[in-house]
Amino acid sequence: MKKITLTGFTWLIAFAAIAQNNLITNIPNRKSVSLNGKWQYIVDPYETGFYDYRYKELNENNGGAYWNTDVPANKTELNEHTYQEKNSLNVPGDWNHQDPKFLYYEGTVWYKKSFDYKKSASGKVFLYFGAVNYRADVYLNGKKLGAHKGGFTPFNFEVPANLLKETNNFLVVKVDNKRYADEVPTLNTDWWNYGGITREVKLIEVPDNFIQDYFIQLKRVSPGSIPAKTPEVEGWIKLNRAPASGEKLTVEIPELKLRQQFTASDTITKVHFTLPKIQLWSPETPKLYRVIISSNSDKTEDKIGFRTVEAFGKQVLLNGKPIFMRGISIHGEIPKEIRRAYSKEDAMQLLGEARELGCNMVRLAHYPHDETMTRLADSLGILVWSEIPVYWTINFGSNEVLDKAKAQLNEMITRDHNRASVIIWSVGNETPVSPTRTNFMHSLITEAKKLDQTRMVSAALEVNYSALKNLNEVNDPLGEFVDLVAFNEYLGWYGGLPDKCRTTNWSTPYNKPLFISETGAGAKGGFHADSLTRFSEEFQEWYFKEQVAMFKKMPENFVGLSPWVLNDFRSPKRNNQYQDGWNRKGLYDDQGNKKKAFYILKAYYNQIEKASNSKKK
Numbered sequence: 001m002k003k004i005t006l007t008g009f010t011w012l013i014a015f016a017a018i019a020q021n022n023l024i025t026n027i028p029n030r031k032s033v034s035l036n037g038k039w040q041y042i043v044d045p046y047e048t049g050f051y052d053y054r055y056k057e058l059n060e061n062n063g064g065a066y067w068n069t070d071v072p073a074n075k076t077e078l079n080e081h082t083y084q085e086k087n088s089l090n091v092p093g094d095w096n097h098q099d100p101k102f103l104y105y106e107g108t109v110w111y112k113k114s115f116d117y118k119k120s121a122s123g124k125v126f127l128y129f130g131a132v133n134y135r136a137d138v139y140l141n142g143k144k145l146g147a148h149k150g151g152f153t154p155f156n157f158e159v160p161a162n163l164l165k166e167t168n169n170f171l172v173v174k175v176d177n178k179r180y181a182d183e184v185p186t187l188n189t190d191w192w193n194y195g196g197i198t199r200e201v202k203l204i205e206v207p208d209n210f211i212q213d214y215f216i217q218l219k220r221v222s223p224g225s226i227p228a229k230t231p232e233v234e235g236w237i238k239l240n241r242a243p244a245s246g247e248k249l250t251v252e253i254p255e256l257k258l259r260q261q262f263t264a265s266d267t268i269t270k271v272h273f274t275l276p277k278i279q280l281w282s283p284e285t286p287k288l289y290r291v292i293i294s295s296n297s298d299k300t301e302d303k304i305g306f307r308t309v310e311a312f313g314k315q316v317l318l319n320g321k322p323i324f325m326r327g328i329s330i331h332g333e334i335p336k337e338i339r340r341a342y343s344k345e346d347a348m349q350l351l352g353e354a355r356e357l358g359c360n361m362v363r364l365a366h367y368p369h370d371e372t373m374t375r376l377a378d379s380l381g382i383l384v385w386s387e388i389p390v391y392w393t394i395n396f397g398s399n400e401v402l403d404k405a406k407a408q409l410n411e412m413i414t415r416d417h418n419r420a421s422v423i424i425w426s427v428g429n430e431t432p433v434s435p436t437r438t439n440f441m442h443s444l445i446t447e448a449k450k451l452d453q454t455r456m457v458s459a460a461l462e463v464n465y466s467a468l469k470n471l472n473e474v475n476d477p478l479g480e481f482v483d484l485v486a487f488n489e490y491l492g493w494y495g496g497l498p499d500k501c502r503t504t505n506w507s508t509p510y511n512k513p514l515f516i517s518e519t520g521a522g523a524k525g526g527f528h529a530d531s532l533t534r535f536s537e538e539f540q541e542w543y544f545k546e547q548v549a550m551f552k553k554m555p556e557n558f559v560g561l562s563p564w565v566l567n568d569f570r571s572p573k574r575n576n577q578y579q580d581g582w583n584r585k586g587l588y589d590d591q592g593n594k595k596k597a598f599y600i601l602k603a604y605y606n607q608i609e610k611a612s613n614s615k616k617k
Contacts, residue, residue, distance in 0.1 A: 027371070
């Protein structure tokens with residue numbers, strides 16, 4: 001095992017992956033206390049509660065304001081703030097949809113939750129956040145626990161011993177969703193900047209010595225091979241600290257009557273064993289096995305599917321067999337309620353709509369979605385592309401920005417590296433070609449492959465449409481480093497009309513699978529006109545008819561697509577009379593109605609599925 005230091009953190013390189021230094025995984029199956037519900041708030045656009053009048057950060061040692069208490073010690077104490085029941089927000093939830101005054105708000109909001117807590121056993125307590133957009137500064141009973149940047153990935157802080165009280169705990173989170181040029185994402189995006197504590201908050205109870213993380217996946221087989229009937233697992237188990245001498249770690253899969261024991265060798269211990277004959281996970285048979293991992297003092301359970309995935313030559317192989325990805329891109333938003341998606345019910349709605357379209361794959365754009373999405377995709381048998389928000393105009397020349405992108409990449413992969421549904425880690429979308437950008441993105445690809453060698457790594461590339469009449473070549477230099485050459489094309493929407501597809505051919509100089517990561521056209525639901533009228537359902541329908549005809553003559557390395565997009569979604573960039581603050585490229589409109597183009601894509605997917613089933617027979 002090798003230790004390296006990066007930006008103040010120590011990372012352990014071990015076997016198939018690098019485990020994140022402090023993130024606890026498998027949160028849904030840990031012992032926990034929910035802190036969801038009503039939280040009081042104070043809007044603070046000048047950050048008065050964070051800085052003194054000399055613009056220095058306040059803390060518990062210099063009269064720190066909002067995080068200590070809002071109850072004066074006596075009637076003479078000056079107190080210029082208070083949390084009130086009339087000012088409350090639901091957690092999880094973005095603030096934008098909860099009160100009209102927050103619609104476009106970008107700035108600081110202080111959240112406060114008072115709660116009682118009785119610890120059920122000895123051990124450690126961690127405060128866990130599914131996501132906060134964008135920066136969170138967290139204070140408990142006057143103590144700052146820490147800060148986190150990144151609006152779509154989880155984080156946790158250990159609560160110091162004896163800090164929690166049985167009654168009247170005072171938890172405060174400073175949430176700041178302002179956009180900055182040197183953040184990830186940067187200033188310019190094409191989606192709504194939902195602020196707030198957007199995912200769940202929990203107190204996690206674990207023993208003093210606990211299982212922090214694990215990686216239980218099939219060992220990579222020889223390129224192009226079908227997994228053996230009794231495949232091998234190669235992975236690791238991470239403890240929160242060095243084990244006791246001779247400590248045993250156990251992996252059990254009751255359904256397979258499997259029990260394997262290992263002597264813990266260090267904080268991270270390699271595990272390697274052979275499974276009895278198993279049912280491999282796939283969209284047709286999304287089999288999940290109950291897996292129990294235990295140490296001398298801790299036990300955690302998960303449901304894990306076993307499968308292999310790789311880009312091999314011109315194909316994508318799932319369990320050694322070619323697969324065509326019938327995909328759709330999805331934003332983490334519930335359009336009818338104009339809010340950020342976060343719950344299992346939300347995931348059921350979004351993935352249910354994708355299944356109705358005939359999809360076996362979804363691209364979760366342009367950031368990691370809530371964990372309920374990937375866990376539900378596991379059980380439904382839906383393949384997943386998961387992405388970090390390296391989007392458009394990131395400052396590619398900044399090492400600091402690169403570190404921020406790597407941190408989000410690490411948190412995304414750490415959370416979901418045991419999800420069978422996730423087959424592609426994406427390091428970005430539509431980044432402009434330059435040597436500096438390519439080096440930046442190549443560094444992220446290298447990092448992703450260190451973190452996880454069992455999945456494909458890609459990015460959604462832009463297309464420079466050729467001056468040649470009949471040929472467009474996807475020749476982004478990043479194509480040399482990705483496993484899957486994915487590109488966004490809008491032939492007939494941005495430039496020309498849809499019939500341009502009839503004379504267009506596609507190619508790439510890279511001997512790799514080719515995937516269309518976006519294609520689409522805008523249409524206002526219920527607006528009908530002739531097919532030449534922009535933003536009519538008929539124009540979008542025509543667009544997809546021409547696209548489908550083009551798909552049918554794509555080169556042999558064409559392995560799938562994820563059109564843009566499942567639902568209309570909010571975007572402040574879109575402001576003509578048909579858009580009115582919405583990106584209208586959805587196949588469902590903002591009220592959940594199917595547009596005419598929905599049926600064109602669905603028919604194409606049904607045709608592909610029938611052809612695939614016929615081949616299997």
